[in-house]
Amino acid sequence: MTSSLGDVSVCLQRCSCCTDMAVDITLLFKASVKTVKTRNKAIGIGFDSTKDEIFKRSRPKSGFSAKAKEVITNITKLKDFLLQHRKDYVSAGSLISSDLTRMTDNERDQIDQDAQIFMRTCSEAIRQLRNEAVKQVSSAQIKEHRGAVLDLIEVYLRGVCKLYSEQRAIRVKRMVDKKRLSRLAPEHHGKVAKTPVVEPMEEKTVKEESSEKSVAEVVGNPVNLWEEGRVEDELSPEEIQMFEQENQRLVSEMNSLVDEVRQIEGKVVEISRLQEIFAEKVLQQETEIDGIHQLVVGATENVKEGNEDIREAIKNNAGFRVWILFFLVMCSFSLLFLDWYDS
Amino acid sequence: MAASVREKQTVALKRMLNFNAPPLKNTAAEPVWKVLIYDRFGQDIISPLLSVKELRDMGITLHLLLHSDRDPIPDVPAIYFVMPTEENIDRICQDLRNQLYESYCLNFISAISRSKLEDIASAALAANAVTQVTKVYDQYLNFITLEDDMFTLCHQNKELISYHAINRPDIKDTDMEAIMDTIVDSLFCFFVTLGAVPIIRCPRGNAAEMVAVKLDKKLRENLRDARNSLFTGDNMAAGQFSFQRPLFVLADRNVDMATPLHHTWTYQALIHDVLDYQLNRVVMEEGAGGEPSPAGARPKKKNRKTYDLTGADKFWQKHKGSPFPEVAESVQEELDTYRAQEDEVKHLKSIMGLEGEDEGAISMLSDNTAKLTSAVSSLPELLEKKRLIDLHTNVATAVLDHIKSRKLDVYFEYEEKLMSKSTLDKSLLDIISDPDAGTPEDKMRLFLIYYITAQQAPSESDLEQYKTALLDAGCDLSPLNYIKQWKAFTKMAATPANYVNSGVKPMGLFSRVMNSGSQFVMEGVKNLVLKQHNLPVTRILDNLMEMKSNPETDDYRYFDPKMLRGSESSIPRNKNPFQEAIVFVVGGGNYIEYQNLVDYAKFKQGKKVVYGCSELSNAAQFTKQLSQLGQK
Numbered sequence: 001m002t003s004s005l006g007d008v009s010v011c012l013q014r015c016s017c018c019t020d021m022a023v024d025i026t027l028l029f030k031a032s033v034k035t036v037k038t039r040n041k042a043i044g045i046g047f048d049s050t051k052d053e054i055f056k057r058s059r060p061k062s063g064f065s066a067k068a069k070e071v072i073t074n075i076t077k078l079k080d081f082l083l084q085h086r087k088d089y090v091s092a093g094s095l096i097s098s099d100l101t102r103m104t105d106n107e108r109d110q111i112d113q114d115a116q117i118f119m120r121t122c123s124e125a126i127r128q129l130r131n132e133a134v135k136q137v138s139s140a141q142i143k144e145h146r147g148a149v150l151d152l153i154e155v156y157l158r159g160v161c162k163l164y165s166e167q168r169a170i171r172v173k174r175m176v177d178k179k180r181l182s183r184l185a186p187e188h189h190g191k192v193a194k195t196p197v198v199e200p201m202e203e204k205t206v207k208e209e210s211s212e213k214s215v216a217e218v219v220g221n222p223v224n225l226w227e228e229g230r231v232e233d234e235l236s237p238e239e240i241q242m243f244e245q246e247n248q249r250l251v252s253e254m255n256s257l258v259d260e261v262r263q264i265e266g267k268v269v270e271i272s273r274l275q276e277i278f279a280e281k282v283l284q285q286e287t288e289i290d291g292i293h294q295l296v297v298g299a300t301e302n303v304k305e306g307n308e309d310i311r312e313a314i315k316n317n318a319g320f321r322v323w324i325l326f327f328l329v330m331c332s333f334s335l336l337f338l339d340w341y342d343s
Numbered sequence: 344m345a346a347s348v349r350e351k352q353t354v355a356l357k358r359m360l361n362f363n364a365p366p367l368k369n370t371a372a373e374p375v376w377k378v379l380i381y382d383r384f385g386q387d388i389i390s391p392l393l394s395v396k397e398l399r400d401m402g403i404t405l406h407l408l409l410h411s412d413r414d415p416i417p418d419v420p421a422i423y424f425v426m427p428t429e430e431n432i433d434r435i436c437q438d439l440r441n442q443l444y445e446s447y448c449l450n451f452i453s454a455i456s457r458s459k460l461e462d463i464a465s466a467a468l469a470a471n472a473v474t475q476v477t478k479v480y481d482q483y484l485n486f487i488t489l490e491d492d493m494f495t496l497c498h499q500n501k502e503l504i505s506y507h508a509i510n511r512p513d514i515k516d517t518d519m520e521a522i523m524d525t526i527v528d529s530l531f532c533f534f535v536t537l538g539a540v541p542i543i544r545c546p547r548g549n550a551a552e553m554v555a556v557k558l559d560k561k562l563r564e565n566l567r568d569a570r571n572s573l574f575t576g577d578n579m580a581a582g583q584f585s586f587q588r589p590l591f592v593l594a595d596r597n598v599d600m601a602t603p604l605h606h607t608w609t610y611q612a613l614i615h616d617v618l619d620y621q622l623n624r625v626v627m628e629e630g631a632g633g634e635p636s637p638a639g640a641r642p643k644k645k646n647r648k649t650y651d652l653t654g655a656d657k658f659w660q661k662h663k664g665s666p667f668p669e670v671a672e673s674v675q676e677e678l679d680t681y682r683a684q685e686d687e688v689k690h691l692k693s694i695m696g697l698e699g700e701d702e703g704a705i706s707m708l709s710d711n712t713a714k715l716t717s718a719v720s721s722l723p724e725l726l727e728k729k730r731l732i733d734l735h736t737n738v739a740t741a742v743l744d745h746i747k748s749r750k751l752d753v754y755f756e757y758e759e760k761l762m763s764k765s766t767l768d769k770s771l772l773d774i775i776s777d778p779d780a781g782t783p784e785d786k787m788r789l790f791l792i793y794y795i796t797a798q799q800a801p802s803e804s805d806l807e808q809y810k811t812a813l814l815d816a817g818c819d820l821s822p823l824n825y826i827k828q829w830k831a832f833t834k835m836a837a838t839p840a841n842y843v844n845s846g847v848k849p850m851g852l853f854s855r856v857m858n859s860g861s862q863f864v865m866e867g868v869k870n871l872v873l874k875q876h877n878l879p880v881t882r883i884l885d886n887l888m889e890m891k892s893n894p895e896t897d898d899y900r901y902f903d904p905k906m907l908r909g910s911e912s913s914i915p916r917n918k919n920p921f922q923e924a925i926v927f928v929v930g931g932g933n934y935i936e937y938q939n940l941v942d943y944a945k946f947k948q949g950k951k952v953v954y955g956c957s958e959l960s961n962a963a964q965f966t967k968q969l970s971q972l973g974q975k
Contacts, residue, residue, distance in 0.1 A: 022355065022358075022359065022363065022450070022480045022481060022482045022483065023454075023480065023481040023483070024363070024478070024479075024480055025455070025460070025479050025480065025481055026477075026478050026479050026480075028457075028460060028479070029460055029463070029464060029476065029479040032457070032460045032461045032463075032464040033464040033467065033468060033473055035461065035464070036461055036464045036465045036468055037468060040465075040468070065418040065419070072373055072374065076373055139414040141405060141407070141413065141414045141416065142414055142416055144404070144405055145376075145378065145404045145405045145416055145419065148376070148399060148404035148405065149374075149376045149404055151399070152374035152376060152399075152402060152404070153374060155374070156373065156374050267713075270713070270716055273716075274715060274716060274719065277719060
């Protein structure tokens with residue numbers, strides 16, 4: 001029967017990861033419990049089950065796991081809060097958003113602050129729990145278990161913090177984009193309306209603030225040309241054409257400048273991200289350096305005390321020698337005296 | 344078999360660790376912590392598949408042996424993963440009485456009997472802990488998967504089902520029954536995890552046939568039992584839309600006795616042969632090995648290092664089957680690439696330093712920022728790569744030391760020539776009497792292979808000569824007695840082992856010039872290239888899979904558990920070649936056969952071959968078993 005099916009070319013192979021190969025024999029176990037109970041009743045073995053069960057249930061839960069569970073529920077609350085407001089938070093970029101869902105920047109800052117305070121309190125709580133756990137417990141296994149539980153909680157907290165920092169990074173990027181857009185808008189106006197010299201000059205100064213010095217030289221030339229052009233009140237057609245060409249050139253230069261500035265801002269964001277990574281690493285090393293500092297301080301103290309002790313010893317040694325000398329001299333004098341007395 | 348056996352077993356384990364619920368994909372889920380308790384069998388099953396870090400990621404805070412002293416940790420659920428033996432059950436009942444944990448989820452590696460379940464029930468009742476026993480499961484995971492396509496049955500008590508245990512002359516029927524039951528139980532668990540009912544073929548008249556009969560019976564009973572069948576319902580539907588059933592070939596060790604004694608040349612097999620390699624873990628002694636310590640001085644303290652060779656190690660996956668000189672070259676290449684990348688990162692550092700002074704070069708800076716970001720993010724990968732390269736360098740150096748001191752390449756070449764019946768350039772006696780070519784064990788192995796592969800037995804005088812030479816070299820002659828018996832027996836059965844189509848080409852001078860630049864100085868070690876050759880087990884598999892007619896395999900019995908009535912015939916009803924096969928060797932297997940099967944599968948595209956054995960033994964262990972058998 002199976003051989004004929006083998007001719008069929010269809011071969012649907014679904015991933016079998018959802019199948020459960022294990023057999024649940026909990027029901028069988030419960031049935032055995034009942035069997036044993038009836039058997040015991042038949043034989044007459046009695047035991048007071050009910051009272052003990054109530055006692056067992058009211059066994060006090062150890063403080064540690066209750067507190068740990070509390071920390072976890074707090075972190076989950078934070079996560080839900082962040083996810084709930086994520087859409088509104090992140091919708092900074094769209095200018096066409098309806099008033100209902102829009103969040104003011106104040107609200108966003110508020111959320112940032114709240115989230116940071118919350119995360120800080122959570123990490124404080126974890127640290128406290130760790131100290132408590134180390135102090136209290138006697139058994140090595142329980143200590144290891146609690147350490148591992150706290151590690152798990154920390155990893156969870158870190159995941160939630162990552163959510164928050166991603167949100168924040170998106171927000172910052174969108175703010176930067178918005179600022180860039182708003183800056184480009186007046187330049188666009190200037191090119192179309194062909195307004196007088198003043199506006200290009202303002203843009204040039206604005207651009208100079210944010211761009212490299214090499215551009216300044218390029219900007220310098222058109223300024224000179226403009227100043228020369230001011231001398232004549234009337235503008236001849238050639239001069240008009242020349243001014244138009246200047247305009248075109250300026251516009252293209254400004255565009256290239258704008259592109260470069262955009263690139264630079266993007267890189268700055270990247271640098272800030274890198275900075276975050278480095279700061280994290282530095283903070284990690286801070287604790288180690290603290291430890292080393294403590295050790296070094298202890299070592300200097302020990303060395304100082306050692307010096308003191310050596311000085312004392314030298315003094316004692318010297319004093320001891322003096323006394324010995326004195327004693328010997330006295331003995332010899334006494335001998336001489338006795339000798340003289342005797343004779 | 345869309346997912347390999349290893350993946351299926353890992354998924355089953357992860358599921359079990361998640362309280363038998365499918366694991367969630369949500370990465371930012373709340374952590375749930377638990378404690379894992381296992382016995383030695385469970386430990387052997389879990390350790391090649393899941394690392395301690397993965398266990399931690401799944402929320403396991405502590406993992407402990409069942410029979411160790413455990414402190415009570417209230418408020419924590421405990422997951423047990425044990426075999427349903429008497430002592431384990433007693434210990435579980437003791438735990439229930441001592442109220443060690445908050446809740447107990449019991450998972451038994453193979454099926455538990457009703458009476459033992461009642462023992463646990465009565466203990467739970469006595470301790471008023473019935474509500475605490477939340478779940479009881481039969482996991483059917485009683486086998487150890489070492490590679491994607493290799494599994495073995497047990498590691499802990501492997502003497503109980505070793506070649507020696509099966510073939511010793513004073514074995515009783517009850518012992519044999521017990522051994523067969525263990526093997527069949529594990530194979531049954533294997534097929535349950537695989538989710539497929541195979542077609543079984545086995546030779547006649549030996550242990551393999553007994554195993555096949557029992558396995559067929561067990562599978563058949565389970566299929567008939569419509570209520571509790573493990574092969575119907577969701578399992579079948581999801582896992583087996585391929586309408587081909589796999590072929591299960593049972594082979595007995597007696598069909599090929601030379602391969603376990605063979606000196607080998609591929610990386611993984613060499614490590615197994617020469618170093619202490621168990622369950623994908625190498626244990627080596629570090630420290631200066633070569634120089635002898637001066638007399639009277641304290642020996643240098645050597646610390647032992649353990650290395651795990653896992654599936655995540657790409658270099659290992661690529662090169663575990665390559666010949667050793669190739670491995671040496673590849674390590675060198677990897678080292679060079681790593682050094683180049685390291686230099687790039689360092690160079691970047693100097694560029695960054697320079698750029699700080701130059702004002703007008705922010706555009707170049709932006710390019711470097713991108714480079715810096717990529718460098719920072721690739722640093723952990725680089726460190727990991729360095730660690731792997733160090734690992735392989737150490738392991739390969741250790742192996743190379745052994746090869747050089749024991750002249751294993753000479754043995755390998757000679758044995759290949761013996762097995763392919765090509766002309767021998769050196770006489771066997773020369774090699775045996777050569778004092779610095781290998782340990783006595785190596786010489787014994789060589790002689791045994793010679794004896795096994797010789798067409799006619801050597802004459803009495805020759806034999807005496809060899810024996811004296813071996814005794815001079817310090818060998819133990821008891822394996823020879825056993826091999827003589829075995830040879831007589833197989834001559835009666837009239838199936839001589841053929842090793843044709845094997846061959847070896849030494850590369851000599853040219854390779855030496857090429858290797859002079861490599862770090863591993865291979866002078867004096869010949870660079871041997873393996874030609875494609877098929878060991879007897881591979882040939883048997885080839886015949887059966889391709890339905891070729893061959894006097895060796897035509898006599899094999901045919902079992903199909905899905906057929907309504909068992910038949911004694913050996914005529915297969917299925918005439919199509921099989922696409923998937925599982926080869927199982929009863930009485931011990933080794934990496935050489937595994938590697939040969941892997942090469943065969945690669946050669947024939949589209950076929951998947953899984954190799955299994957009742958226990959893995961390297962040549963030294965096998966020789967010991969043979970000497971025990973020979974002494975009786």
